Amino acid sequence: MPGSSLLGQRVDGLDLSAEQLGDNFVVKVAGDLDIVTSPALDECLKNAQSQGSRVVLDLSGVDFMDTSALAVIVGHWKRLEAAGGSLALAGARYRYTKTLWITGLADRLSLYDSVEAALTAGR
Secondary structure, three states, X not given: OOOEEEEEEEEOOXXXXXXXXXXXXXXXXXXXXXXOOHHHHHHHHHHHHHHOOEEEEEEEEEEXXXXXXXXXXXXXXXXXXXXXXXXXXXXXXXXXXXXXXXXXXXXXXXXXXOHHHXXXXXX
16 A cells, blocks of 8 residues: 655754555654754654554664653653554664663563564554
8 A cells, every 4th residue: 555655854964754554654764863853753753643543663764862862752652552552663773772772661662673564563
């Protein structure tokens, strides 16, 4: 089923896009997630969340993640879970997203090797 693009945005050091795939909204991130770019990630996730209850965050293109980005992700994860939805992370590479593991969130969040694996698990 072809997806429909919800957002294509470039912020200094970050590319964001969101696409609807069936009942899922895939938010793709490429670049650095830090204090400067976290507000754009927050806005993109808000837009995706307003369209549906299952969001897959593709982190395979992330080169750096700090705790401000982690706070955005956790906030959306909690809101989606409270509303009966879900937030899954796909393609997180330890080298660039180690804050997920350092904080222990990698054990609490749904992590998948790829977007395809996350979509399959959500069926």
